[in-house]
Amino acid sequence: MAFLEVTGLKKRFGNTSVLHGVDFTMEKGEVLAIIGSSGGGKTTLLRCLNFLEMANEGTIRMEGGFTFHAAKQYTPAEIREMRLKMGLVFQSFNLFPQYTALENVYIPMQLRAKEALRAEYPFGHARREAIGNAKVRNMAQAEKLLAEVGLADKMGNYPYQLSGGQQQRVAIARALAMQPDILCFDEPTSALDPALTGEVLRVIRSLKDAENGRTMIVVTHEMEFAAHVADKVIFMADGVIEEMGTPEEVFGNPKSEKCRAFLHGEKV
Amino acid sequence: MGFLDVTQKLFEGFGVSCLLFILTLVFSLPLGLVISFGSMSKFKPLSWIVRTFVWIIRGTPLMLQLFVVFYVPGLLFNIQLFSGDNGRFTAALVAFVINYACYFSEIYRGGIEGIPKGQYEAAEVLGMTAVETFFTVILMQVVKRILAPISNEVITLVKDTSLARVIAVAEIFFVNEMDYLAYGIVWPLFYIAVFFLVFVGALTLFFGWCEKKLSYYRV
Numbered sequence: 497m498a499f500l501e502v503t504g505l506k507k508r509f510g511n512t513s514v515l516h517g518v519d520f521t522m523e524k525g526e527v528l529a530i531i532g533s534s535g536g537g538k539t540t541l542l543r544c545l546n547f548l549e550m551a552n553e554g555t556i557r558m559e560g561g562f563t564f565h566a567a568k569q570y571t572p573a574e575i576r577e578m579r580l581k582m583g584l585v586f587q588s589f590n591l592f593p594q595y596t597a598l599e600n601v602y603i604p605m606q607l608r609a610k611e612a613l614r615a616e617y618p619f620g621h622a623r624r625e626a627i628g629n630a631k632v633r634n635m636a637q638a639e640k641l642l643a644e645v646g647l648a649d650k651m652g653n654y655p656y657q658l659s660g661g662q663q664q665r666v667a668i669a670r671a672l673a674m675q676p677d678i679l680c681f682d683e684p685t686s687a688l689d690p691a692l693t694g695e696v697l698r699v700i701r702s703l704k705d706a707e708n709g710r711t712m713i714v715v716t717h718e719m720e721f722a723a724h725v726a727d728k729v730i731f732m733a734d735g736v737i738e739e740m741g742t743p744e745e746v747f748g749n750p751k752s753e754k755c756r757a758f759l760h761g762e763k764v
Numbered sequence: 765m766g767f768l769d770v771t772q773k774l775f776e777g778f779g780v781s782c783l784l785f786i787l788t789l790v791f792s793l794p795l796g797l798v799i800s801f802g803s804m805s806k807f808k809p810l811s812w813i814v815r816t817f818v819w820i821i822r823g824t825p826l827m828l829q830l831f832v833v834f835y836v837p838g839l840l841f842n843i844q845l846f847s848g849d850n851g852r853f854t855a856a857l858v859a860f861v862i863n864y865a866c867y868f869s870e871i872y873r874g875g876i877e878g879i880p881k882g883q884y885e886a887a888e889v890l891g892m893t894a895v896e897t898f899f900t901v902i903l904m905q906v907v908k909r910i911l912a913p914i915s916n917e918v919i920t921l922v923k924d925t926s927l928a929r930v931i932a933v934a935e936i937f938f939v940n941e942m943d944y945l946a947y948g949i950v951w952p953l954f955y956i957a958v959f960f961l962v963f964v965g966a967l968t969l970f971f972g973w974c975e976k977k978l979s980y981y982r983v
């Protein structure tokens with residue numbers, strides 16, 4: 497069984513069908529790039545994988561993680577638990593403006609630590625102490641993650657004091673802090689000046705090259721990046737996967753007519 | 765009519781005005797939040813009823829509402845809701861709280877609905893619960909957005925307290941009216957103006973300070 501198995505995923509908004517049955521698998525440590533012209537359903541797919549949208553049909557199965565059947569009902573707590581196995585970096589960063597870069601990374605971690613400790617210690621001094629220890633640990637972890645994305649000197653800055661590229665790197669550190677098994681990116685550089693896309697793509701690349709490489713799904717318009725960093729490329733159009741394979745296969749010798757036309761437009 | 769006499773009376777009336785001002789805020793600020801949740805409810809009948817109520821309260825004069833609250837229970841239903849020493853004050857307070865809570869609820873609603881969807885979604889994918897999201901992510905952004913409109917309403921409230929006079933609450937105008945009307949003396953009116961100006965000035969400084977305190981981030 498593959499690490500992630502998505503089968504027959506369908507999503508409708510009212511009467512409009514946006515995903516008509518998406519099937520794919522990926523292995524641990526792989527980087528999957530999803531390309532395709534806009535309106536093809538790439539964002540919707542990522543949102544379904546992160547349970548921001550609930551798929552109408554199909555299953556999402558993560559080995560050792562969870563199995564989601566669209567036909568079943570889930571409580572908010574169950575969805576939250578599945579969701580934490582996934583991470584999502586948005587096109588528009590969505591940092592919390594009232595917190596510094598460090599707080600943006602640290603606060604979500606600490607909230608989850610608190611939840612776990614509240615369950616472990618019913619009340620009192622032991623709990624306060626454990627939460628205090630978690631704070632020190634998580635703060636250090638947040639600093640380490642920000643240093644890894646090259647922002648060691650910007651930890652105290654508020655989002656408005658950071659460039660788009662720096663904000664997106666904070667958002668990546670924040671997503672990593674939750675230790676997701678799979679990290680998804682929805683066009684992480686589309687909202688950036690061309691001059692700033694490089695620093696963000698380099699960070700994503702470094703996540704793949706790290707010792708135990710991250711499993712990532714990256715929706716992108718950067719064909720260069722998809723061709724060189726991804727292990728596998730999916731071309732989506734009109735709510736279905738039109739083409740899937742290694743970068744060499746998809747970029748070198750696409751079988752689908754739509755994929756050929758798209759790549760021609762992108763001048764690869 | 766000595767200056768000291770007038771001053772003493774003004775302070776008495778001013779005390780009542782202040783109490784009305786403070787109690788109105790204490791009750792209407794939280795009540796407004798409850799009303800705003802009602803008006804944003806996904807349960808349509810509730811949101812419809814609440815919005816209609818808010819529309820009526822905001823669409824009619826506060827003076828009319830004061831009369832209705834004070835006289836209608838007795839006249840129509842023969843219930844003496846607001847009798848006794850503090851009856852008039854209580855009636856005024858009830859009318860003020862309802863009126864201001866409705867205004868505040870619209871400000872809260874605007875503030876909450878103005879928060880970009882991406883903030884909720886970011887909190888969601890980071891595994892936050894709805895309650896955590898509201899208190900750690902949304903609240904401070906709402907506070908910053910609503911500070912200016914809230915401060916406008918609060919300053920209006922200072923001056924609106926004088927409306928309580930129409931149901932004979934012993935606020936600043938009422939206690940002094942006999943004096944200046946009976947003797948044709950004009951200067952106490954300007955003296956009253958000074959009270960309001962000082963009060964409003966202090967509030968303006970306070971809200972300016974709040975705004976500065978919140979200027980470390982931008983939403």
Ligand SMILES: Nc1ncnc2c1ncn2[C@@H]1O[C@H](COP(=O)(O)OP(=O)(O)O)[C@@H](O)[C@H]1O
Pocket residue numbers: 509512514532533534535536537538539540541
């Ligand atoms: N919440 C929604 N309600 C209705 N239609 C939607 C919604 N979200 C996306 N769509 C539609 O789904 C289609 C695919 O959108 P999207 O997943 O954003 O594509 P992509 O990310 O590939 O550009 C588009 O036609 C879009 O208009």
Ligand SMILES: [Mg+2]
Pocket residue numbers: 538539540683
């Ligand atoms: Mg998209």
